[in-house]
Amino acid sequence: MLFKFKKTGVPHVSPFLRDMGTFRRLGTFLVMTLLFLGAGDNVRVDRLGRELICMCGCTQTLVGCNHLNCPYRGPMTQQLTAAVDRGDSDKAITQFFVQTYGTLVLAAPTNRGFDRIAWLVPYIALLAGITLVVFIVWMWRKRPLLVHASVPGAVREEDLAQFREQARKETGL
Amino acid sequence: MAELGSFVLLLALALSGYSFLAGLVALVIKHPGADRLGETARRAGVATFGAVFLGALVLVVSAFRNDFSLAYILHHSNRDLPWPYKFATLWSGQEGSLLFWSLLLSTYGLVLRLRHKTDERLFAHASVIIAVVQVFFFLLLNFAAKPFALMQGQLPADGNGLTPLLQYPEMVIHPPMLYLGYVGFTVPFAFALAALAMKYPGEKWIHITRRWTMVTWGFLTCGVFLGMHWAYNVLGWGGYWGWDPVENASVMPWFTGTAFLHSVMMQEKRGMLKTWNMWLIFSTFMLAIFGTFLTRSGVVNSVHAFAQSSIGDWFVTFLSITLAVCVYFYWKNRAHLRGEHKLESLISRESSFLFNNLLLLLACFTVLWGTLFPVLSEWIQGHKVTVGPPFFNKVSIPVALLLLLLTAVGPLLAWRKTSLESLKRNFLWPSIGALAIGIFLVATPPSWGGPFGLRPWNDVSYFYSLMAIMLSALVAFTVVSEFVRGGRVISGHTGEGLASSIVHLARRNTRRYGGYIVHLGVIIVFIGFTGSAFNREAEKEMGYGDKLDIGAYSIVGRSYTQEEHPNYTADLAILQVFKGGKQIDMLYPESRFYPASGEQQHMPAVRSTAKEDLYLVYEGQNPDTGRPIIKAHLNPLVSWIWTGVLVMVFGTITAMVPNAAPVRASVRASVPADIRVHPAPVGAGD
Structure with a gap:
């Protein structure tokens, strides 16, 4: 008998089934682990494939190249998959591809040496630009207002017309 | 046919050369006959269009007649090519596309010269500048990239055909749109340089070129997005933008042109940023030429590029001369460009435009920097590096998010100065709405599929997507609140329903509300971009x-x-x-x-x-x-991307429609005459 009911009505699982459940849980865990390990590898291949350029001249990433009978995409993908399966580090894989295909294989400049300038310049430009705008605003605010040297109290008709025109423009009507 | 084609191109060169020289002399000399000389220059400019149109027609007819004695037709057409693509042969190769460039430039020149009565002196100056640009392109066509060059020896029975990638319906529309955008910036450039050279008073040149610039910007926008749509539907890699150098070249003048469209408002309304605007439009024109140079010189590798050729030197020379002329006139007349007002507060519409311009120029610079870095690297390190999507995505996405934030905040700021109190008041509900959308996206289960179930902590691309959607929502709420607020004011005065009041509102200030519709289009496009995560x-x-x-x-x-x-x-x-x-x-x-x-x-x-x-x-x-x-x-x-573009185009067209007459308050007849309110124009306040 697989189930024995105690007086409380809660089914009592036989030791056999309990063991089966343990096995099942273990099996499920192993299968899921293997699956996720595989998924992790795929994700890594995909991620690294987007950081490499296919050398067929299409200027697309290794993952993006879809040229019919491309002579590079297949072998390069195989090399990448093999390196990921071996458990090579990202750095080692990148180095391998640079040694094999040259620096053009990397989809973006590295963060070393002269290449680092490529990454730094846009941020330096942003900081310089913000500083410049704030400086311009500060300078403009300091600029003195133009005051007419006419007799105080007497407002000239042409000034009034100018102010009306300015108000019209600034209110966008 | 080849002889006729070659002859009309030579004629076009002679006519544009005359238009330039005679026009220049007429402007410089003080002689009673100067006006008549200027008129002959204008007419020569008009005739240039006829000559180049005939040249383009000859090339198209040669394609339809399968005249493979012309090297260009042999290399870009074949007998079985469907007729729409035979027509597209005109812009499918280096020489033909330069001829097409010249045709469009001459068409713009024709319109400008026919409308010379608007302001004869300013238009005469602008006509001379357009003529000199025409001379450059006709020199190229006659001496460096001849579309009517003949084949030598035995002719093959059939042509090489059009590149398969170009045999797609959109390729019949995309290049003309893009070229209309590129070439069109010559007109505001010509007016800007003319205004600077003649120390033209006031902002009239900006008023004259406003519609030109918007039309041009609209064409460039359509051209860029049609290119994306073509890439998506034809290249077969599942994406629409690959940060290819030629794609980058098309988007650079778009950035500076967009910045110009915003900053001219400061000049119009406050008499500020005159120097800045001048240089923005100079840069936009030069970037359009630079893009043409990038596509044709072989300086950078691209799947889109035309065959490598020596015409790069011509473009470098032309760009250098253009820059020198711009610098010369700026230096000579810079006193004329002094601002009329000061900026009074960091929290003001003016400041938001300054930061908007900064970000758009930064985006342009980043794209330019990434495009040219391989050349720089080869020059300094001796080897090329690839600057591909990972670089551009990392660098440009934060800039794009900041731009979205400014797009949301900008319309809420008043000219001159905005109190923090009013900013808080206007910003509160849109911010709460945007936040609520963000929380909803994070709270939903991932099984609903992107962009639902966003987990920004898992990946930086998810974080960017969440921010982009929230900021887009913020922009949408602020724009809608602007419409509703203005509509309520009109509704209160006229007693009309809110919807019809909003339509009235938009018709009263088409430029402003058309601009808001463009902003709505932009955020729809951005939401489309977020999907790529x-x-x-x-x-x-x-x-x-x-x-x-x-x-x-x-x-x-x-x-x-x-x-x-x-x-x-x-x-x-x-x-x-x-x-x-x-x-x-x-x-x-x-x-x-x-x-x-x-x-x-x-x-x-x-x-x-x-x-x-x-x-x-x-x-x-x-x-x-x-x-x-x-x-x-x-x-x-x-x-969403393609829908957003349609909204942007609709907004651009709306912004170009002239403003309607002011809505007048309706007055009830039963009100006693002595207390009757006098009808007054009603519009949206800022």
Whole structure:
């Protein structure tokens, strides 16, 4: 008998089934682990494939190249998959591809040496630009207002017309 | 035909040369006959259009007549090429596209010269500047890139055909749109330089060029997005933007042109940023020329580029001369460009425009920097490096997010100064709305598919997507609140319903509210871009009955067949698409072979919905197994991009419509005459 009911009505699982459940849980865990390990590898291949350029001249990433009978995409993908399966580090894989295909294989400049300038310049430009705008605003605010040297109290008709025109423009009507 | 074509191009050079020289002399000398000389220059400019139009017509007719004695027709056409593509032959190669450039420039020049009565002196100056640009292009066509060059020796029976990638309906529209945008910036450039050279008083040149600039910007926008749509539907890699140097070249003048469209408002309303605007439009024109240079010189590698040639030196020379002329006139007349007002507060519409310009220029600079860095690297390090999508995405996405934030904040700021109190008041509800949308997206289960179930802590691309959607919502709420607030004011005065009041409002200030509609289009496009963070793909060898699962879809291989077309043969995969166990569609991705050029090409099949695109590519057959390979992409929200562009175009057209007359308050007849309110114009306040 697989189930024995105690007086409380809660089914009592036989030791056999309990063991089966343990096995099942273990099996499920192993299968899921293997699956996720595989998924992790795929994700890594995909991620690294987007950081490499296919050398067929299409200027697309290794993952993006879809040229019919491309002579590079297949072998390069195989090399990448093999390196990921071996458990090579990202750095080692990148180095391998640079040694094999040259620096053009990397989809973006590295963060070393002269290449680092490529990454730094846009941020330096942003900081310089913000500083410049704030400086311009500060300078403009300091600029003195133009005051007419006419007799105080007497407002000239042409000034009034100018102010009306300015108000019209600034209110966008 | 070739002789006629060559002759009219020489004639066009002579006419534009005369238009330039005679026009210049007429402007410089003080002689009673100067006006008549100037008129002859104008008429020569008008006649230039006739000559170049005839030249373009000769080339198109030669394509239709399969005149392979012309090297250009031999290399870019063939007998079986369908007629729309024979027409597109005009802009499919280096020489023809330069001829097309010249034709469009001459068309713009024609319109300008026919409208000279608007302001004869200013238009005469602008006409001279346009003439000198025409001279440059006609020199190229006559001496460096001849479209009517003849073949030597035995002629082949058929031509090489048009590049298969270009044999797609959009390629009949995309290049003209892009070129109309590129070339069109010559007009505001010419007016700006003319105004600077003649120390033209006031902002009249900006008023004259406002519509030109918007039309040009609209064309460039359409051109860029049509290019994306073409890339998506033809290149078959599942994406629409690859940060290719030629794509980058098209977007750089778009950035500076957009900055110009915003900053001219400061000059119009406050008399500020005169120098800045001048240089913005100079830069935009030079970037358009620079883009043309990038495409044709072979300086950078690109799938889009024309054949490598020596015309790069011509462009470098022209750009150098243009820059020198701009610097000269600026230096000479810089005192004329002094601002009339000071900036009073950091929290003001003026400041928001300054920061908007900063970010747009930074985006332009980043793209330029990334495009040219390989050249710089080769020059300094001795070897080229690749600057591809990872670089551009990392650097430009934060800038784009900041731009979205400014797009939300900008309309809430008043000219001169905004109190923090009013900013808080106007910003509160849109911010709460945007935050609520963000929380909703994070709270929903991932099983709903992107962009739902966003987990920004898992990946930086998810974080960017969440920010982009929240900021887009913020922009949408602020824009809608602007419409509603203005509509209520009019409704209160006229007693009309809110919807019709909003229409009145938009018609009263088309430029402002058209601009807001463009902003709405931009955020729809941005939401479309965010979908790329959730792209999925799968690839499988699929025989008959084999199944490929991706997302909620199952694709089953139904059959494979071949089709013969006059110009190509196609291998078709017939694939059933199932969702929830029910067949919802049948898709037919193709792999084509073009015998004339000996090239193969994929033609993806796309099932597009508002939520996602199912994008199938028939990648050919595995050479080892002989089994067909199908690649499936699931790209969320792509259709939002194309919808957003349509909204942007609608907004641009709205902004170009002249303002309607002010809405007048209705007055009830029953009100006693002595207390009757005098009807007054009603409009939206800022």
